[in-house]
């Protein structure tokens with residue numbers, strides 16, 4: 001029951017797809033929830049703040065966040081030492097990448113796509129849209145306020161639903177995949193963000209093949225939920241590729257972003273590039 005709490009239904013347009021969505025949770029509240037959840041997600045984790053990989057994550061993060069155009073977001077990027085094949089972005093711009101996801105990303109462009117995809121879930125307010133739908137299960141806005149004040153008073157199921165709505169449920173044992181339309185939307189936004197940041201968008205289609213090969217049915221990351229299938233999401237991305245490519249050609253970075261950083265034989269193997277004229281530089285240690 002929502003009691004005396006007055007809900008304001010806001011009507012917003014999703015970036016790029018233009019879909020009109022209805023949210024009853026104010027963005028400021030979502031950002032506060034994001035911040036609080038972030039602390040909780042990082043508690044007890046080994047966060048790598050030094051080294052080449054952490055540096056690459058911050059670099060890609062800065063480029064993607066710049067094009068995401070959310071001045072009120074408190075962009076923060078954490079590389080977590082864990083074999084889980086996962087990455088997430090909480091409302092408010094709190095981003096976590098697990099080291100286990102790096103081999104599937106393979107290169108900076110691959111990382112830019114997954115970053116763009118996760119950021120896309122946040123900027124398209126998918127978490128609050130889901131939360132709006134499942135608010136009664138969490139216990140209404142009272143439940144959210146309780147979550148912010150004192151986590152221990154929430155029942156584990158409520159807490160799980162809340163985290164699930166934010167797209168980080170898998171970590172707490174609740175798998176609540178984003179809907180097919182949310183995934184397709186995040187794919188499109190991710191492609192546009194990466195292209196606008198200067199990364200070749202075709203890499204976004206290859207990333208899914210690497211995920212499919214890497215996961216082999218076990219520990220399927222939340223963003224590689226069974227629906228939509230890899231083929232289906234790739235087909236959707238191919239439709240958007242010409243538009244993304246135009247953006248990329250206007251903003252193309254001055255170096256090769258498809259050099260193998262984390263894939264098999266990362267140190268010796270060099271990968272193809274969409275920009276044959278660009279200089280090939282080795283990975284800096």
Ligand SMILES: [Zn+2]
Nearest residue numbers: 178183186223
């Ligand atoms: Zn996703």
